[in-house]
Amino acid sequence: ANCIKGDRKAPYTVGWANIYSVPTWMKQTEGTITAEVEELKKAGLVKELMITDAQGNAQTQIQHIQSMIDANVDAIVVIAGSSNALDRVISDACDKGIAIVNFDSLVNTDKVTAKINTDSNEWGATAAKWMVSQLGGKGKIIIMNGPAGISVSDDRRKGAQPILDANPGLQVITETNTEYNVAPAQEAMTSLLFANPEIDGVLSLGGALSAGSVLAFERQGRDQVPTTGENARQFLELWKEKGLKSWATMQPNWLGALSVYTAVQALEGKDVPAFVKVPLPVIDESTIGSYLARADKFPADGYIYSDYDKVLFDKLLAK
Amino acid sequence: MNTIRSAFRNPPFLTLLLVALVWIVASFTLRGFGAYGHLRYLLELAAVIGIAAAGQTLVILMGGIDLSVGAVITVTAILLPLFSPAWDPTGLVGIAVALAIATGIGLMNGAGAAYLRVPPIIMTLAMATFLQGLLVIVAGGSAVTVSNPAVILLGQARPLGIPAGIILWLVVSIAILLLVHRMPIGARFLALGANPLAARLSGVSVTRNTLMVHTLSGFFAGLAGILVLGMNRQGYVGIGDPYLLTSIAAVVLGGTSILGGRGTYAGTIPGAILLVTTTALITVVNASPGWRSIMFGTLILALLLVSGREARR
Amino acid sequence: MRASSPTRLYGSIQLRRNRGLAGLYLVVAAFLILYAMLFPGILSIGGFSKFTQNWFPLALVTMAQALLMLNGGITLAIGPLVSLGAVIAATTMEGALGVPGGILTVALAGLSIGAVIGAIVTHLRLPAIIVTLAGSFIIGGVALILLPRPGGFIPDWLSTTLAGHTPVAFVLLVVILALWKAFLATPLGLGIYAAGDNPVGAFRSGVPVERVKVVAFALSGLLAALTGLFVAAQTGSGDPVIGTPFTLNSIAAAVLGGVGFLGGKGTMRGAICGSLLLSVMINVMFFLGFPPVAQYVAQGLIIVGAVAVPELLAQWKARR
Amino acid sequence: MTEKRPLLEARQVFRGFFGNPVLKGVDIALLPGRVHALLGENGAGKSTLINLLSGALQPDGGSILVEGKSVGRFSPADARAAGIAVVQQELSLTASLSIAENVGLGAFPRRFGLIDYRALHHGVRDVCDMVGLTEPLDMPVADLALGRRQMVEVAKALFRKPRVLILDEPTSSLSAHEAGILARLIETLRDRGTALLYISHRLNEVQALCSHVTVLKDGVVTADQSLSGIDGEGLVRLMVGRETGDLFPPRLAAAPGAMRIRVEGFSAGVVRDVGFCARAGEIVGIGGLVGQGQEDLLLGLYGAIPAAASRAEVSGNSGLPANVGVANAAGIVYVPADRKHEGLVMPHSIASNLILPSLGRLAGKGLRDRQAENGLVADLALRLKIKGDTDRQVQALSGGNQQKVALAKWLPLDPSVLLLNDPTRGVDIETKREIYLMLRAFAAEGRLVILASSDTPELVHLCDRVVVLREGCVAAVLSNDEITEGAIVGAAMGITTTTQGEAA
């Protein structure tokens, strides 16, 4: 596989260069990583996991990865704090023969062992398609985006555009950009509700955004409208509670576990694909029950991710 | 004539006037803005900033600045459900514990500033960093939802059509205005803010008042945290972040000197309303994120020109 | 200890400025030694280059912040200015302007934005903290319009020159510090201290206080924008939000270095040391294997400790 | 003496602040080789006038002339270029910069755009020698005592090689020794043909140094005449405009009461191992050159800086007060010398300053009693003749009135021990007399007054006993007839050995 040079032996030292460990999604992701590492330790493949937290600062993340290179770890698993800021330090690591697996927020450079992600464009496109079918291709919608200047939020929005163009009956009244959080989303949506008496659907491109939107509708006494979203537990619970017409997908937290697994596989000499495209799990009326049934195992402000196991990982890596 | 002129030199009054002006103009030009429900909602949002800025006002009046406000709000919102025992049907125990924690954090800020002589900005910045560490442990750990009835009531109830949050803000405002203008301690804060050395030599205890002001700031940040938890029904990491800069901005827009020693909470109140109003205006404008950001900055600057002049020193 | 020889005056004044910084120097030295023990590779050219490259942006923004704080101001627009610098660099270098044109554009943008903010603060008598807060939204917005998502282009050779395996960044830092020293040795430069400490007195002494303030803001803007340029080179592209964390970090580093808020108090060397401490601390904690929780707690403790310990020692000495 | 052309002139200048006229058509002309005195009570507008003359302020009307030519907008830099230098009343120094840099500020010698430190060193060395500043030139001004800073301020003015030198109360914080140096300097400059303008509330200095006087009163010139043939009393008459009595109130037979302060082995700051005692009804002076520990002694007794004593009994309590709050509770109050930085909260109103120490006392049930506070403020303003609206910022008051506020705020506490640090610094003669009367009255009411002063005549005429400090130790304790200017200055400088040590 890419970057791997022959002289590294198990058990390996794995570095997990987190961009920001405080958000719950990250905490849960880290949970899957440490769980996976425990498994791999039992198998004698991993000896140590080094975790860093760049506190949201891409510059600090560069420094951390540099330190991991200096410490000569065998593998680095990373969520990029900026889609291209890390390119140079990561290719340095690759040159040193370190297995680099990048997931969720991706870097530009191809000098990595593997990139693992769902397809953000598809995320947006599928959500938009669902909205079109819900509204019969006609109606006024509001689009809720994540923060500006971030690739993920930009990609999801871009993915939706062709669908919107193909359905001119669907009129985008306005858009918002907020942090992926409930309170700012609720705030923004409330203002929009007052300004727009007619809203037929909310094309929300993030989980907490959807919850904020639903809460805003509820508190202003407006009838709920079809809303897209993600697997945020709060949103799923609201969905059930309010009987929403909804659709959700997810960025599975186990991408973290998969990344560690992939890195170790690559170090073990397996040929892993340079890009692992993880299909987007979909939550709809038929599956929501099974997700909510497991809700208790997840934090209240967390994300209910789909099940995963080694079989699934091997299948994904085989492609 | 003279009273009118002095009123126009009075920053709180000017800020208030500005709010009224913005509301009137926006109501006539923007659909939905002037609706009673909308204005009430703006006030509700302003309440959170206003309460968080209550402590911030005191700290700034005394010449410091509290950078831990956001973190304290988050910590309170995250911890409250954990400390709301099932046997307490009122939910008041949880609130008391959460407030005690927030107040304790404030006290620790004060102790650092008073005994270790760490400048408040550094002490509170370090405290915010500590609290982040705490959140790494606590957040995502266990499955908790807000079932605390008192908190939900605070976030959702509308006695006589007035949201409980606004009522809480009213109470806080009266308390702070009393404290600043009608209680000896307020005058001491102001004196310390304007000239700590002279105040100390006049028998004002630096230690005691520093402890007090930071403790109060912690308490009010905690109160804001509870309110914001009630309004969102769920705490999450980062819920308090927006309130750090807004609490400072509200204080300064209200005409309080960032250097301390001069100002009043009476200005912070319209300052907070002004901030949420501006944010709401920007939200309904359909523009690209970049342009929205530019508009927001320009509006703040324009408002500042009217209300926030630093007097010649 | 009388500065008897005229050539010594400058030197001995400079020496005196170290006063009160001994504690910080010690702490920083201890961390550096600890780091070198944990990672001897730092002593190689490559290791040293990488370490200084990662420190360089923080050092520069800390200078940008300290410059204003010494003058009695402060800026919350550092982060967006860094982003804007990076964005301008990444969008201009490809075009007709080329690299020199790009560098010039970044520098001019930084200088002029700083000067405008300075003029607003000085001539309209508005508090710097909130003017720069408003400015941060405007500047951030402009960066987003210029480059809505990370991208753009930086020639590879520029990245390799500035952020390759050679200590160019360190040399640049030394050059910038030398320029700063030279600036401080001009009447205008010393005016920054004078106008920060006692504006009325400085004015009566014939220091053009308002011009000094505007110049301070302009230079601060220049430094921040150049930081953006470096960050763009280091990362090989522009990112419209990359600078955000620099705002608070620059303040933390400056205050850690003993720069006060009321103007005139502190030194640039202290501020630089503060930034070095913040930077080396990250590496040391990594090599000590601190988990994230401990990283946060240790960071808080070091920040408080670096300020409190010298203070407590001084108090203890005074009581003896 | 041939008729000389004025180097610097003001003609019919007007200037007001926020609508209050301060100068209403003032003329003044400074001639080369003449020391010109500018007199007037606190707030008469003297500092304002020199700010106009030096470009720090612009006149509302009238004109400033340099060598007969009217100047338009006149900045401090222009004034320097025209050879005008000012020793400001409010120090214009930058604490963190060195002596040399402070002296050169605004007038640096340059080479290639950089400050020429070599030339600066020479220039500054020369002027510092002239004013007797022996401190190393690289020392930060923050490390200097107030009096030394004042000398730096003088050096700074000299460094500009002025043809016109304006001195605004230069001696208010100088010791007798330093004042002597300054006086000789002024004479030298005068003989070299410099035009000098001298402002002081110490009329003996004016009499000794000046040959011409302009008196300001209520914004107009009430006298502009030669000083030849005018004696001290005539000078006072000129200034006050009427016959006046003695400056110092008559001394009453001292009737010392109970012991109020008794310390042994007392150390605080630079003060080492000092012992003395003082009784109710006494005025005890603390003398010495500037910066010999007078301030630390008072601050230590006040609990404001860490202090220790082998035995201490202060205001009926054994042991030193632990902090200011304890001291206040025991009836000990302190009036600092540096009223701008230590005595008053300058941006706040007169009223808030006056009630600050009594806030707690006046409050009932936790809330402030506005009525009682207003009553108190009105009463204090009346008693101390503080004129005008008490809602004004205290920084808009003249020096003398500020000093009254700094003293008055303590009266509601009914203090039993008053620690006063140079309370008449920069205060005009009328106010001085009022303050002296007050001190006497305090003593007569059975309070103890500890008076540290740099004004030796004050110590001589007011005090029952004088403790002279030198390098943090007691150099002499003088009482009754022993208290003479000579004895105090001698002991302060370590020349004469008077009755040593033994605490009275």
Ligand SMILES: Nc1ncnc2c1ncn2[C@@H]1O[C@H](COP(=O)(O)OP(=O)(O)OP(=O)(O)O)[C@@H](O)[C@H]1O
């Ligand atoms: N500005 C200062 N300059 C020098 N020393 C100071 C200063 N402020 C405080 N101190 C020192 O710290 C000690 C405590 O000062 P502080 O002002 O906190 O006392 P306080 O609050 O009046 O006392 P307490 O806390 O016991 O009521 C003082 O004894 C003094 O030594």
Ligand SMILES: Nc1ncnc2c1ncn2[C@@H]1O[C@H](COP(=O)(O)OP(=O)(O)OP(=O)(O)O)[C@@H](O)[C@H]1O
């Ligand atoms: N910047 C200012 N703003 C408002 N009022 C001022 C200002 N400067 C001076 N004044 C007022 O102008 C008057 C004259 O002040 P000035 O300082 O010239 O008096 P002075 O004669 O120098 O007094 P002193 O002997 O106390 O130094 C005072 O009443 C003072 O309150």
Ligand SMILES: [Mg+2]
């Ligand atoms: Mg204390």
Ligand SMILES: [Mg+2]
């Ligand atoms: Mg004066």
